Amino acid sequence: MSTAQRRIRVLMGKPGLCGHDRGIVLVVMALRDAGMEVIYSGRHNSPESLVEVAIQEDVDVLGVSILAGGHLGLCERLAKLLRERNAQDIVLLAGGFIPPEDIPKLKAFGVREVFRDGAKLEDIVQFIEQVAGERAAA
Amino acid sequence: MGDRLGGSADDYVAGILRGDRRSIARAISAVENETATGRAILRNIQRHLGRAQLIGITGAPGAGKSTLVSALIGEFLGRGRSVGVVAVDPSSPFSGGAILGDRIRMERHSLAERTFIRSLATRGHSGGLSRAVVAVVDVLDAAGFDLIIVETVGVGQSEVEIAEIADTRIVVCPPGLGDDVQAIKAGILEIADILVVSKADLPLADKTELDLRFMLSVRDPSARQPAIVRVSSVASIGITELADSIDARRDLGVGKRGIGSRARMRRLFAQEAANLLRRRMTSIESPALDALCDAVACGDIDHEQASLQAMRLVMEGCR
Ligand SMILES: Nc1nc2c(ncn2[C@@H]2O[C@H](COP(=O)(O)OP(=O)(O)O)[C@@H](O)[C@H]2O)c(=O)[nH]1
Numbered sequence: 227m228s229t230a231q232r233r234i235r236v237l238m239g240k241p242g243l244c245g246h247d248r249g250i251v252l253v254v255m256a257l258r259d260a261g262m263e264v265i266y267s268g269r270h271n272s273p274e275s276l277v278e279v280a281i282q283e284d285v286d287v288l289g290v291s292i293l294a295g296g297h298l299g300l301c302e303r304l305a306k307l308l309r310e311r312n313a314q315d316i317v318l319l320a321g322g323f324i325p326p327e328d329i330p331k332l333k334a335f336g337v338r339e340v341f342r343d344g345a346k347l348e349d350i351v352q353f354i355e356q357v358a359g360e361r362a363a364a
Numbered sequence: 365m366g367d368r369l370g371g372s373a374d375d376y377v378a379g380i381l382r383g384d385r386r387s388i389a390r391a392i393s394a395v396e397n398e399t400a401t402g403r404a405i406l407r408n409i410q411r412h413l414g415r416a417q418l419i420g421i422t423g424a425p426g427a428g429k430s431t432l433v434s435a436l437i438g439e440f441l442g443r444g445r446s447v448g449v450v451a452v453d454p455s456s457p458f459s460g461g462a463i464l465g466d467r468i469r470m471e472r473h474s475l476a477e478r479t480f481i482r483s484l485a486t487r488g489h490s491g492g493l494s495r496a497v498v499a500v501v502d503v504l505d506a507a508g509f510d511l512i513i514v515e516t517v518g519v520g521q522s523e524v525e526i527a528e529i530a531d532t533r534i535v536v537c538p539p540g541l542g543d544d545v546q547a548i549k550a551g552i553l554e555i556a557d558i559l560v561v562s563k564a565d566l567p568l569a570d571k572t573e574l575d576l577r578f579m580l581s582v583r584d585p586s587a588r589q590p591a592i593v594r595v596s597s598v599a600s601i602g603i604t605e606l607a608d609s610i611d612a613r614r615d616l617g618v619g620k621r622g623i624g625s626r627a628r629m630r631r632l633f634a635q636e637a638a639n640l641l642r643r644r645m646t647s648i649e650s651p652a653l654d655a656l657c658d659a660v661a662c663g664d665i666d667h668e669q670a671s672l673q674a675m676r677l678v679m680e681g682c683r
């Protein structure tokens with residue numbers, strides 16, 4: 227029986243007000259080149275809409291890029307909404323301009339990993355492959 | 365029979381019928397990937413199908429399809445209808461990955477309760493793209509969506525085939541592409557029930573409409589005559605008229621309960637059967653088929669008779 231292999235699905239979005247999207251577009255292309263299906267939801271997404279889209283698209287990973295601050299509030303809200311929707315199995319990742327001292331707080335909220343500005347694309351790809359693999363095995 | 369997140373097919377079917385969004389979303393993944401759970405879900409929802417009207421929207425990249433879908437969602441929600449969307453984008457031929465960006469243009473409906481939007485990549489469906497799309501459409505149909513819109517890029521045979529399966533087929537022609545031939549070459553004008561001239565706020569839209577009318581006038585007069593509707597999604601021109609034309613087709617009986625799902629299954633059959641037949645008829649070693657070719661060439665038998673006979677031969681696994 228020929229059963230199609232499920233591809234890793236990732237939703238990438240930019241909550242909040244920051245306008246730059248060069249960084250996130252580079253990540254989106256790297257994930258595509260690694261064979262993943264990437265839903266790109268553009269800029270200015272509300273946390274509510276990101277979580278709803280993540281659910282509709284049945285993604286493994288929700289990645290958000292935050293460059294203009296507010297990451298603590300946004301990520302706390304995203305993690306809370308995922309739990310409220312019983313969708314905490316979707317892996318939440320954050321990237322962008324994030325001070326190192328905030329990383330433990332973000333992780334305490336439920337962000338699985340943080341990729342600060344300048345993180346290597348290969349590392350992001352590899353991390354997503356790893357967590358999606360764990361998810362598939364679960 | 366569970367899947368990676370522990371749901372059984374029965375759980376999913378119950379969730380789909382309740383309209384639970386996580387169930388719908390995961391069921392779509394299961395049927396798209398043709399898992400055992402996915403097949404069981406499809407089997408169990410069959411008797412809940414046939415209510416939705418299926419709309420296919422196709423056209424060149426950048427023609428304005430996604431923006432139009434967004435405008436149509438708004439229009440139909442306003443008419444009290446619920447709308448499911450399947451947005452198909454091409455996969456990369458190199459990595460098999462895909463960037464699915466159609467829903468950026470539909471963002472304002474992301475949180476609408478009576479809307480469900482799902483992005484689908486073209487690659488990796490062992491049973492073919494059309495079959496995968498029909499399976500996804502079935503899940504949305506069972507979930508009770510009144511209209512289901514499938515957006516595909518009108519290039520490549522498999523994409524055009526998807527539009528063909530729809531009850532109502534819309535081909536979007538943007539102004540200023542200059543090459544009217546493009547649309548004819550792809551053969552997509554032939555499948556249209558409704559031709560949309562998009563971006564009607566642009567000055568070149570007049571010329572595009574004239575070109576289309578001319579092309580239709582020089583076709584075989586017995587061919588189906590599609591309606592032409594001018595639309596601007598950004599200036600909100602023609603959206604009401606387009607929705608009216610779509611509704612008019614529903615009133616003709618297209619997409620009525622119990623009819624729609626069988627009709628699309630038949631069209632899927634027709635495509636798959638034609639593809640199967642083509643593959644076999646062109647590759648099979650058969651003296652009988654060779655003899656038939658000679659008979660047609662000599663004028664001993666006409667083409668239609670010969671085709672029927674050839675089909676019979678191929679189905680009997682001819683020698
Ligand atoms: N002027 C004008 N531009 C439009 C209209 N609809 C879409 N566009 C633009 O055309 C481009 C492609 O639109 P999109 O909906 O993504 O096209 P698709 O690739 O066919 O889905 C975008 O830049 C849109 O803003 C319209 O009605 N008028």
Ligand SMILES: [Mg+2]
Binds near residue numbers: 429430431466515
């Ligand atoms: Mg599009």
